[in-house]
Amino acid sequence: MHITGKEISYLYICKRKLWFFRHGLRPELENDNVRIGMHLNETAFRREEKDIPIGEAGVIDWAAFKHGIIHETKKGRSPGKGDEAQVRYYLWWLNDNGIRVSEAQIHYPKMKKTNVVKWTEAAKIQAELDVAACRKIIEEPKPPEVCKYPYCKSCAYMELCYS
Numbered sequence: 001m002h003i004t005g006k007e008i009s010y011l012y013i014c015k016r017k018l019w020f021f022r023h024g025l026r027p028e029l030e031n032d033n034v035r036i037g038m039h040l041n042e043t044a045f046r047r048e049e050k051d052i053p054i055g056e057a058g059v060i061d062w063a064a065f066k067h068g069i070i071h072e073t074k075k076g077r078s079p080g081k082g083d084e085a086q087v088r089y090y091l092w093w094l095n096d097n098g099i100r101v102s103e104a105q106i107h108y109p110k111m112k113k114t115n116v117v118k119w120t121e122a123a124k125i126q127a128e129l130d131v132a133a134c135r136k137i138i139e140e141p142k143p144p145e146v147c148k149y150p151y152c153k154s155c156a157y158m159e160l161c162y163s
């Protein structure tokens with residue numbers, strides 16, 4: 001079962017949202033354009049590339065592979081564990097596929113802030129735990145129960161959860 005970086009981030013945002021998304025319930029706002037299927041080939045990259053599909057895992061915003069750094073830009077104003085989990089998964093996927101990367105930088109332009117996630121043994125273990133947790137939720141026959149989060153009111157699944 002292929003897992004995407006977006007799904008890994010949902011693990012930390014809302015497990016119910018993860019289940020809905022994976023099971024094809026995708027209101028307009030959630031319907032991103034994940035590009036699938038292109039196998040990464042390190043030699044194909046120039047010094048810095050943008051919107052890089054990485055197989056089934058998702059799309060990296062941009063990267064400087066020469067320096068072992070990938071970049072993700074987030075529109076929101078609140079850095080969260082989901083963002084970190086997403087890039088940690090990308091680091092895991094790349095290293096697992098023979099592309100040596102050591103760091104992910106998450107940029108929050110609205111906050112003028114950058115968070116850094118380093119590729120360490122602990123990060124590798126956590127990324128693998130996240131994948132296992134995602135799979136477990138996805139394989140459940142029913143979605144997890146509603147949890148009331150402050151951000152439910154801006155969630156695309158709100159009508160499904162609160163009507």
Ligand code: SF4
Nearest residue numbers: 014017152155157161
């Ligand atoms: S509305 Fe709340 S509980 Fe429902 S999927 Fe969205 S975040 Fe999760």
